[in-house]
Amino acid sequence: MRLSSKEVSAIKNAFAQLFPNAGCTIYLFGSRTQDNRKGGDIDLLVVTSDRFKEEIVNGKSRIRLKIFETIPEQKIDITVATPVELVTDTFLLSIQDDLIRL
Numbered sequence: 628m629r630l631s632s633k634e635v636s637a638i639k640n641a642f643a644q645l646f647p648n649a650g651c652t653i654y655l656f657g658s659r660t661q662d663n664r665k666g667g668d669i670d671l672l673v674v675t676s677d678r679f680k681e682e683i684v685n686g687k688s689r690i691r692l693k694i695f696e697t698i699p700e701q702k703i704d705i706t707v708a709t710p711v712e713l714v715t716d717t718f719l720l721s722i723q724d725d726l727i728r729l
Contacts (some may be wrong), residue, residue: 628727629659630669635729638671648680654726657704666692668702672726674713682709697725 630638642651657670675683683690684707691703704720713719 628655628669629662629664630655630729634669634698637694638669639729640697641693642673645686645689645693646675646679646683649675649683651675651679651683653729655721655729656722656725656727660725660727668704670704671706671729672719672722673705673707674710675707680707680709 636668638653641720642653652674654672658664658667659669664687673683674703687705687707690705694703708716708719
């Protein structure tokens with residue numbers, strides 16, 4: 628995994644501070660999961676309940692800004708899904724083998 632401990636902490640802390648009751652599980656996927664590659668954006672999958680999904684989707688900009696308070700600005704893609712979508716959505720099923728829980 629090509630994220631520093633500082634980056635992982637910044638990501639986890641942003642969600643904990645902005646959505647403390649959402650019970651988010653955060654995963655890294657994409658090129659940053661492969662140690663032998665270079666560059667690439669940070670692709671995050673956030674799994675949360677139906678109750679909090681829309682709130683988190685609408686808060687993506689705030690999440691990024693909170694993360695950038697700790698680490699340098701870079702491209703971060705955030706995908707938000709429910710547990711049901713995690714096992715029914717075609718795209719989410721296609722990335723299952725590459726997920727790394729943060």
